[in-house]
Amino acid sequence: MSELEQLRQEAEQLRNQIRDARKACNDSSLSQITAGLDSVGRIQMRTRRTLRGHLAKIYAMQWATDSRLLVSASQDGKLIIWDSYSTNKIHAIPLRSSWVMTCAYAPSGSYAACGGLDNICSIYSLKTREGNVRVTRELSGHTGYLSCCRFLDDSQIVTSSGDTTCALWDIETGQQTTTFTGHTGDVMSLSLSPDSRTFVSGACDASSKLWDIRDGMCRQSFTGHVSDINAVIFFPNGNAFTTGSDDATCRLFDLRADQELMMYSHDNINCGITSVAFSKSGRLLLAGYDDFNCNVWDTLKGERAGVLAGHDNRVSCLGISSDGMALATGSWDSFLRIWN
């Protein structure tokens, strides 16, 4: 037998081993364990604020850690920092490239980042001595579009790209500290764990992966979806995460059981999910869809608990503030809505 053939056989054996180990742990289901739990009942939220100002599709947003400011990015070529309480625009930042696909707010509030079809992650200083906002670093190295970026702190950012890799960057030097390779399709989204030691990625190869930030290793891979994964988010305790896909389902994966625990779907829902977020306790899963709506799911029981209708086009992004007080949704209709 050639070495290649031996290696292929060994790979097959290992895949079977993983499948069997997962099956051995599959002694019950999340649905069975929560069968006796009270359902959350009907969750109704109203639009409390509408943030108007972008002139084209909004592609991304992220709350600042103060639960009041937020950043949004639109293909009108602007990054806007909003005060969600007053709806005032704190900054309207013109971008060098209007083909933006992602944006992020540093936990300190001092920086924002964005990128897209320019393959570059641009870092903006929001608190310069002169009082203006300017680009402080352009992180180039990806050979495909920037799909997502998330700050670890003021000096480190993690990115995901259409070039199938993710990267950890040292913002000071502008270099990639670590490259995360393994996906075989465009990586569309990433989510940092609450303890910042790991992150999960979701890709167009229909798989999601858990990565160790320090050593660059992929620790676990999860399959199940049958189409592109567009969004991933960690469950608040860091032991699980949810993905949203073009296959019209969201799925909850548990890291310690190393398998899918729940699927969130309905016969009436036939369009892709663009974005996902958990409420503060993790009990509610919010998901944004191509059909202009947001669905609210009971994470534990897998039932739909509510629908948020109001946008006139695809919901492209959403996020819940760190104090859990509000959901922000961004849409191709050029508006952001704040709900609770």
Next chain:
Amino acid sequence: MSSKMQSSNNIAQARRTVQQLRVEANIERIKVSKASADLMNYCSEHAKYDPLLMGIPASENPFKDRKPCTIL
């Protein structure tokens, strides 16, 4: 690329795949029943701190509907 280079690339790739699968195969796993119970417990312990789940009284809602002001 010569066929020799191509086949050594394939072998290198296959070795990497096996190496990665070994890492993933060797992790410790817990039962789904335990993982599920832990998720359920986390949600129940934190439910009271979840405004979107519990509802927000108007007096505590920083986004409560703004009433129009009357100039007297």
